[in-house]
Amino acid sequence: MTENSERRVISVIVVNEASVLSRITDLFSGRGYNITSLTVAPIPDSKYSRLTIATSGSVRVIEQITKQLHKLIPVLRVYEHADLVEKEMAMVKFPITENLSDINTLCEAYNGKIVNVGENVIIAMVADEPKRVENFLKVIKRYNPKEIVRSGAVALER
Amino acid sequence: MQISGAQMVIEALTLEGVDTVFGYPGGAIMNVYDEIYKQDKFQHILNRHEQAAVHAAEGYAKASGKVGVAMITSGPGFTNAVTGLADAYMDSIPLVVISGQVPMSLIGTDAFQEIDAVGISRSCTKHNYLVTDAKDLPRILKEAFYIASSGRPGPVHVDIPKDVTAQIAEFDYSQPVKLETYKPHTKGNPRQIKKAIEAMADSKRPLFYLGGGIINANAAYEVRELVHKTGIPAVETFMARGVLAHDDEHLIGMLGMHGSYAANMAMSETDLVIALGARFDDRVTGKLSEFAKNAAVIHVDIDPASISKLVNADFPIVGDVKNVVNEMLEISSKIDVSKFESWRETINNFDDLHPLTYHEDSEKLKPQWVIERVGELLGDDANISTDVGQHQMWTAQFYPFSRPRQFISSGGLGTMGFGFPAALGVKAAAPQQTSVNFTGDGSILMNCQELMTAVEKKLPVINIILNNNYLGMVRQWQTLFYDKRHSETDLSVQPDFVKLSEAFGGIGYRVSTKEEFDAALKDAVEKDVVAFIEVIVHRLENVMPMVPSGGSLFNMMLLEKKEK
Ligand SMILES: Cc1cc2nc3c(=O)[nH]c(=O)nc-3n(C[C@H](O)[C@H](O)[C@H](O)COP(=O)(O)OP(=O)(O)OC[C@H]3O[C@@H](n4cnc5c(N)ncnc54)[C@H](O)[C@@H]3O)c2cc1C
Ligand SMILES: Cc1ncc(C[n+]2csc(CCOP(=O)(O)OP(=O)(O)O)c2C)c(N)n1
Ligand SMILES: [Mg+2]
Numbered sequence: 001m002t003e004n005s006e007r008r009v010i011s012v013i014v015v016n017e018a019s020v021l022s023r024i025t026d027l028f029s030g031r032g033y034n035i036t037s038l039t040v041a042p043i044p045d046s047k048y049s050r051l052t053i054a055t056s057g058s059v060r061v062i063e064q065i066t067k068q069l070h071k072l073i074p075v076l077r078v079y080e081h082a083d084l085v086e087k088e089m090a091m092v093k094f095p096i097t098e099n100l101s102d103i104n105t106l107c108e109a110y111n112g113k114i115v116n117v118g119e120n121v122i123i124a125m126v127a128d129e130p131k132r133v134e135n136f137l138k139v140i141k142r143y144n145p146k147e148i149v150r151s152g153a154v155a156l157e158r
Numbered sequence: 159m160q161i162s163g164a165q166m167v168i169e170a171l172t173l174e175g176v177d178t179v180f181g182y183p184g185g186a187i188m189n190v191y192d193e194i195y196k197q198d199k200f201q202h203i204l205n206r207h208e209q210a211a212v213h214a215a216e217g218y219a220k221a222s223g224k225v226g227v228a229m230i231t232s233g234p235g236f237t238n239a240v241t242g243l244a245d246a247y248m249d250s251i252p253l254v255v256i257s258g259q260v261p262m263s264l265i266g267t268d269a270f271q272e273i274d275a276v277g278i279s280r281s282c283t284k285h286n287y288l289v290t291d292a293k294d295l296p297r298i299l300k301e302a303f304y305i306a307s308s309g310r311p312g313p314v315h316v317d318i319p320k321d322v323t324a325q326i327a328e329f330d331y332s333q334p335v336k337l338e339t340y341k342p343h344t345k346g347n348p349r350q351i352k353k354a355i356e357a358m359a360d361s362k363r364p365l366f367y368l369g370g371g372i373i374n375a376n377a378a379y380e381v382r383e384l385v386h387k388t389g390i391p392a393v394e395t396f397m398a399r400g401v402l403a404h405d406d407e408h409l410i411g412m413l414g415m416h417g418s419y420a421a422n423m424a425m426s427e428t429d430l431v432i433a434l435g436a437r438f439d440d441r442v443t444g445k446l447s448e449f450a451k452n453a454a455v456i457h458v459d460i461d462p463a464s465i466s467k468l469v470n471a472d473f474p475i476v477g478d479v480k481n482v483v484n485e486m487l488e489i490s491s492k493i494d495v496s497k498f499e500s501w502r503e504t505i506n507n508f509d510d511l512h513p514l515t516y517h518e519d520s521e522k523l524k525p526q527w528v529i530e531r532v533g534e535l536l537g538d539d540a541n542i543s544t545d546v547g548q549h550q551m552w553t554a555q556f557y558p559f560s561r562p563r564q565f566i567s568s569g570g571l572g573t574m575g576f577g578f579p580a581a582l583g584v585k586a587a588a589p590q591q592t593s594v595n596f597t598g599d600g601s602i603l604m605n606c607q608e609l610m611t612a613v614e615k616k617l618p619v620i621n622i623i624l625n626n627n628y629l630g631m632v633r634q635w636q637t638l639f640y641d642k643r644h645s646e647t648d649l650s651v652q653p654d655f656v657k658l659s660e661a662f663g664g665i666g667y668r669v670s671t672k673e674e675f676d677a678a679l680k681d682a683v684e685k686d687v688v689a690f691i692e693v694i695v696h697r698l699e700n701v702m703p704m705v706p707s708g709g710s711l712f713n714m715m716l717l718e719k720k721e722k
Contacts, residue, residue: 022277030281064463067463
């Protein structure tokens with residue numbers, strides 16, 4: 001993106017109704033904003049859902065994103081997080097022939113463990129800050145990961 | 159009351175005070191049309207194309223200040239209407255557009271005339287709905303009217319499957335709209351308003367930058383009062399023509415790409431921009447980094463997303479411009495009116511240097527003369543719409559507008575084909591006034607089928623076709639920036655416009671002198687039937703002055719000076 005593009009996490013509280021997600025993603029694609037990751041889930045005991053969107057842009061772009069999001073009729077609130085706790089989950093499939101205890105130790109360092117063991121593969125998961133998850137994924141490259149899935153970030157203001 | 163979805167539509171429109179609906183029937187909306195047949199609460203105007211129906215609803219909304227309503231069928235009916243939705247979205251026009259959809263059970267099966275209508279309209283409406291149960295219909299229609307007309311106005315699209323229009327459910331329209339997630343901010347922050355007034359009092363060269371939001375807010379007369387009380391000069395956007403009367407001594411003129419030299423120089427030299435309901439469009443600002451470079455900015459807008467979108471606001475005020483201006487009026491006596499005398503003199507000197515004018519140097523009529531002449535003959539009484547192109551810019555430059563809602567034109571989308579159907583809507587809303595559409599030989603063909611609507615519904619719109627045998631605006635750019643390669647803009651091959659109008663039962667005139675024009679206009683006004691007045695004008699006239707695309711406002715291409 002343009003000058004001084006910065007990563008930002010935005011939470012959006014929306015009415016839980018048909019097509020609300022496409023309203024949000026259309027806004028991003030229509031106005032040329034990018035989405036690094038997006039997670040959605042209903043907020044318990046309410047008619048609202050919470051979206052966590054990781055995006056990037058200059059200060060002006062981020063300000064426009066929050067204003068444009070707010071303009072959508074089913075959007076209740078938009079938080080552009082300054083001080084937040086942010087977590088992301090990742091799951092990785094390894095061949096069972098790799099060094100399992102090394103993998104387990106690594107996972108533990110990133111709040112995770114081996115969650116499934118099959119005949120040919122094991123599945124490990126970690127849950128940590130997105131940057132650290134990134135790091136984890138770099139480190140485990142040498143164990144020949146067969147498949148990697150990331151959840152996208154969720155965040156709460158401190 | 160237990161009624162069908164189709165009956166609910168009629169009831170809701172009636173309760174909303176709708177007196178005119180523009181539309182075109184088809185399979186998926188037939189249940190509603192059946193109820194239209196049975197009722198006498200509002201008139202239905204059958205346009206001859208769905209795009210025209212939506213433009214007519216826009217014209218109606220603009221002229222009346224009410225919500226415009228259009229009704230169309232699914233599939234091609236809807237896709238034809240999309241240009242109208244997009245146009246209304248860009249120009250913030252309140253509309254409710256109701257479309258039929260295939261029955262719920264067929265949605266997603268590629269059924270006959272099925273198209274994902276809400277998927278398409280999402281990005282060109284303020285909001286949209288797919289109704290899945292008739293019991294939701296009263297709430298949805300009520301919300302649609304509320305959303306369309308409140309805050310920053312805009313089009314709302316309601317898509318109703320055919321089986322929902324047949325379904326019987328309870329109709330109760332008395333519930334107030336309850337939208338927890340939509341609460342437009344209408345009252346400006348008093349502290350910010352006070353600071354803004356102080357900034358005006360302190361500035362040496364302040365300038366009002368008046369925008370279309372003032373017309374939306376019905377605030378033109380309050381703004382006139384503020385301008386007069388403060389003595390601060392003003393420029394208008396294209397969308398704000400008529401906010402100040404053309405002969406107001408404080409009005410410098412229109413700014414922007416085809417604005418006047420004085421207006422653009424004033425914007426370049428000001429130390430305080432006071433933007434009221436204007437959105438810093440690229441046609442207005444030219445090169446952003448050079449726009450009002452040394453000025454602080456007060457920005458009043460009801461849409462927070464308009465503020466600091468393109469130009470940073472030092473005094474952002476979110477609110478309805480009418481409320482804000484009223485508050486400003488209460489404390490405006492702090493401003494010393496005499497203080498801006500020398501600033502006004504500077505601006506007057508700019509105007510003397512390069513006034514907005516044209517040369518009568520050709521055998522052929524000059525298009526600008528025609529527009530000025532209509533102004534002299536009809537002036538205040540006429541409502542003016544336009545199509546898109548050179549004729550549109552000349553109308554904005556040379557017509558003597560004297561009141562808000564007098565000028566209706568497609569600014570944001572620039573939709574050729576807008577003018578004639580919009581003028582029909584204007585005429586339906588204000589039948590006592592003459593409705594004139596300035597159009598081009600290119601644009602008029604994009605909705606000329608509306609001659610039939612005009613004849614049938616006795617909507618005697620006068621279309622003045624400024625015929626230059628060119629897609630003139632594009633030709634102008636080719637002349638100036640593409641080394642005169644006039645690629646595909648020559649319209650030498652043309653219909654007989656007089657016969658075209660006559661074929662539908664309208665009247666037609668072809669004129670090429672001043673006398674002929676006067677006689678034709680006089681006759682058309684008296685005849686009270688839709689008219690085409692084709693005026694043969696000088697082919698190669700350019701709209702001047704001009705800020706080349708991406709250039710700075712102070713670097714204008716100017717009209718060549720001629721010795722008198
Ligand atoms: C060929 C061509 C050339 C053009 N050249 C020019 C040109 O030279 N100069 C020019 O000015 N334009 C020109 N235009 C038009 C231009 O594209 C824009 O449509 C126009 O400049 C926008 O005007 P505006 O800023 O007044 O905004 P509008 O589109 O009228 O927007 C209104 C603003 O007011 C706000 N608002 C709405 N209601 C309220 C309320 N109740 N209270 C407060 N705020 C409110 C809205 O949020 C919005 O920000 C041209 C168009 C075409 C097709
Ligand atoms: C639907 C649409 N298509 C294309 C354009 C691009 N365009 C802008 S002005 C113009 C020429 C209009 O010609 P005419 O109606 O004769 O008006 P003139 O400029 O000659 O006065 C064109 C093609 C447009 N604005 N709208
Ligand atoms: Mg032309």
